[in-house]
Amino acid sequence: FTKILMEDKHSAKEIAKKTWEMENNVTERDILKFNEEENDKLFDTRPWLKDPHYFKDVKISVTALIKMVTHCRRGGDIEVMGLMQGKVIGTSFYVLDAFGLPVEGTETRVNAGAEANEYLGDYMGVCEDVGRLENICGWYHSHPGYAPWLSGIDVGTQSLYQAHQEPFVAIVIDPKRTISSGKVDIGCFRTYPEDYKGKESEFESVPMEKIEDFGAHANRYYKLEHSIFKSELDQSQFEFLWNQYWVQTLSTSSLLLCKEAVANTITDISEKVHKYKNNPMLMRRDKLVGYTTGRGERGGEAPKKDNEIAKINKGTTKMVLDNSHMLMSEVLKSMIFSHIECNNEEAKKDVEMEK
Template identity: 40%
Template sequence: MINHSDNYVTLTNENSVTHESILVCILSIMTTNKEIVPQSINQNSLLTNSSLNASTNARESWETDNNVESILGPIDEYFKYDVKIHQSIVNAKPWEKDPHYFKWIKISAVALLKMLIHARSGGNLEAEAYEYMTTYKEVVARVGRTENVLGWYHSHPGYGCWLSGIDVSTQLTNQTYQEPFVAIVIDPIRTISSGKVNLGAFRTYPVGYRPPDDGPSEYQSIPMDKIEDFGVHCKHYYSLEVSHFKSVLDKRLLDSLWNKYWVNTLSSVSILAQPDYLAGLTKDLAEKVEHAGSSMSRMNWDNDRLEDRLAKCSKDATKLAMEQLHALTGQLIKDSLFNKF
């Protein structure tokens, strides 16, 4: 059982970071100890100094791409857990007065990498460990850890970060009976394609609450077979602003985790590892264009809506081309590095 304090995610509201912070232990509920121990091989015997430097540079690039903030100092303020302060917040229930009480979520680099490794292990299947939460709660009580489980995560491989109808129902139940609670969704397939971790954090609105119309949100590509589910429930939750940090306690765990992640990434061929994903994107794009074309024959079709759909198809086409180009470029670089001799 991992009892290191950097398995935490911090949920905060806009007014305070210290007195109204809630430490959310998410990662430990999803991973077991064996998952974070690197494979029993001597990396130094397999990698040259240049390879080690490449690994370090890759990690630094990964941290830069994901805007990982370094927190320096002898004490990690984010990991201080005060039972009295936490209980006072739980008793006050400020989220009942303000459905948007929570604004941001801070995720440690270790937690982020653990979630990514776990999500990637599921391949094209959704990865989650909801059942492990019960065992986790029992085990941490034995070692004197008083923090509660205040969140969960699962993956949406290849179709973006949002909450489906089932996800909304699950999160609403959690918020009803064990507040505060946060839902995290990660897309490992799109992460492989872009290099940046594709992740979202969400909170559901209370039953009957109608959120104000904030105008159009940032566009994200949703497959045709998921659009209806997305559209029906997109007004039932809101997203939190996500930021990442790295503490002085993270280095050793991050080194061990990165060795595992780096070897897997280096040895994989993204364009071959996700042929179904790229083929699915192409098919989905063709269906969207065909649907937009068939709509032109309708008598009362709104031209603005048609242009909007075509603009979205254009964005999806650009995204598909860039992802295939990214995958091909990565394969050419690996070929030039490892097939010289």
């Protein structure tokens, strides 16, 4: 009886883990050895000072990702913050580990105080004692329910880090949308120098009350590509962390956990539609122009931009897909546990017959 129960749980856990890896495109890679000579050479040349777009992508270990997501989920509606350890190879950040900070957070911002700085000092001291040579390469924080992007405060924080602790990257995770979609909703960012003005960041489904803040700083930073990898040494830690993540996922209902976020999203979409309908100038412009096109920097055609109603449609479509995914997850969990329950009943009958 116990053996059957454990086998069913084990297979279901493995399926969920493999599905999670496929959803987040996890690849295998072995880059854990720290090369001090390469690190010194990088800091001597500092190529990022000459090119604001020098860094192109961020490669995150599966262990670091699970730690960050679990931390962000524990925060609920409150923003949390942590730091990442890793290194730089060429134009890529490699995030190998992450740890949370004891910070004071609210639903809209997070501030690191003296306690967090003291904790950071102690943590890095322990890392040196055990031979962990990787530097702090970035920070992460959560945006519960309102997508990964950098607010005005975030831009200021990242700019400060880049001024005094380069190379440094910012990662933002939305734990609410991660739960609803099944795929980690994550963004990696770097800010531009003060005298450099970049292009506006790509479309994000941002709530009405945060659109002004999003638009005001959209050209102060750029988004980096990201990918997830795992190494042989990650496997044991990943198994341990996955057991915690798996239990948390199974023991909670995503539909119930995200019901407030879903209601807020519906209200937000309704407000955006109402605002759009009451703005004849905006409606007329979208109707006449449709998708706006311009001329690129070298005379070619610039990428097309969505008009306002297209942005609303994108946000609505994403909400519907996420809700469908949550419903499917609940159905699958019901099927798994119903199967286990049936096996339990059959096992009990077999025991009774043997008696």
